[in-house]
Amino acid sequence: MxxxxxxxxxxxxxxxxxxxxxxxxxxxxxxxxxxxxxxxxxxxxxxxxxxxxxxxxxxxxxxxxxxxxxxxxxxxxxxxxxxxxxxxxxxxxxxxxxxxxxxxxxxxxxxxTVEKLKSATSQNIIATRSPKRGSNHDIVHISAHFDSVPFAPGASDNASGTSVALELARILKSYPIEKELRFVFAGAEEIGLLGSEYYVIRLSGNEISRSLANFNLDMVGTAWENATAIYLNAVDGQANIVSDTAMETAARIGTPSELILYQRGASDHVSFHEAGIPAINFIRREPDTANLEPYYHTPLDTVEYISKERLQEAGELVGASVYSLIRK
Structure with missing residues (x-):
């Protein structure tokens, strides 16, 4: 195999x-x-x-x-x-x-034998909420990929990130906002970030200039005991408005897990970063080693190894961070 x-x-x-x-x-x-x-x-x-x-x-x-x-x-x-x-x-x-x-x-x-598929298709699902007054508002993107790899059910990678993004959409649908909020559920991440790339390259110049931040959720709910830190992965390893806001929010709301700014691509935040949009990938890893859970990309990536508490923690951290930006 x-x-x-x-x-x-x-x-x-x-x-x-x-x-x-x-x-x-x-x-x-x-x-x-x-x-x-x-x-x-x-x-x-x-x-x-x-x-x-x-x-x-x-x-x-x-x-x-x-x-x-x-x-x-x-x-x-x-x-x-x-x-x-x-x-x-x-x-x-x-x-x-x-x-x-x-x-x-x-x-x-x-x-x-390796055969390249030329006619395969995937989908993105985009949900947008705009302020009631005005136009040309700044945009905050929350993204998560919903595909998985062969032989892996995908509970952590990435039903965990998708579920948190869905819950944030449910919660934030009725809150007053002063910036545009977009939820980007991307397909085909596992075969080269294709869904997020497709979405980003079709943004107009005006939309890109108005894009304030991208919060990308990927593997945020693993129950693996060694994954005690939430990594804030930046493509260039540098702090930006997303990581700064998350750090400030964590200190304010008392997020129990350590937050670690880290240089890493390999998820949909890359597509946003390459367009000049400040982006951070939120993901659970083991401190010091940056190891992912042992169930990653295996048949053991099932709901049995998902922590409700860590899903809640990720939702509170990202949700409070996003709201601190879109309410201004």
Whole structure:
């Protein structure tokens, strides 16, 4: 079983057949001239998936298989951060070890096939609330993606963020506001932020200039005990009106979890940031390591591992932060 990340190249229709090259962790020093023309078999860990693939391409590998470094019920779903020139697949630790101990050692060939879908469709759902008086108001966007990955039910990623955004829409529908409020429920986030990108690039210049902030909710309700911090992910790692407002709100309302400003993309806030709109991704992670929950992108991403208390905490933090902006 294999998962193909967004950005992977396709194989020929008959698939890619080649010998395996044990590229260990995929660092530059893990490759030799023998990697050329082979499929690089790489373990997860220490460097990013994007770097692993780039090093394999540089070494002349014709494809990449990345296997997990921990036992999970489903295959690894790597995020490679953009398009690449070779086909890439994610597999489980068990599959990776089996390939190493059998196929690679015996210098056998493997075949894997990647087909690009060209007619798939997705949807965005947009809800807007405008002040009763005036026009050309500043806009505050609350976003959450509602898709998940194959084999993962998606309770945390991202029914948690979607549910909090829906609840905020319900609560804020009757509050007096002085700025425009938009709820952006984006599809196709997991295959390259396509839904949010589609939404943002269709904003007019006037709408972008009026866009004050984007609060992006993603994986805010995990019950994983190690995820004690709410990370405020900024694409450039810099504070902005969203992170500043959240920090001020947390101090004012007594948010129990630590808030950590962190440099990270990989969610729909990237689309807003690239358009010049201040954006922050709210997500739960483990302090110091920034690790995500072990259920991430696996069949164990179920409601059993969702915390009602943490959903409430995220809703109160983001809701109070948003309202402090739209009521002015």
């Amino acid at each position: 294999m998962i193909v990340p967004a950005g992977s190249a396709a194989t020929p229709a008959e698939g890619l057949t080649a010998m395996l090259f044990d590229a260990k962790l995929g660092k530059p020093e893990d490759f030799t001239t023998d990697a050329a023309g082979k499929i690089a078999l790489i373990s997860r860990g220490e460097i990013t998936f994007q770097e692993k693939v780039a090093h394999a391409v540089e070494a002349g590998a014709t494809g990449v298989l990345i296997y997990d470094h921990v036992d999970q019920p489903g295959p690894l779903n790597p995020s490679i951060g953009g398009d690449t020139t070779v086909p890439v697949g994610g597999i489980s630790k068990a599959s990776g070890i089996a390939l190493l101990n059998d196929i690679a050692l015996q210098e056998k060939t493997v075949t894997f």
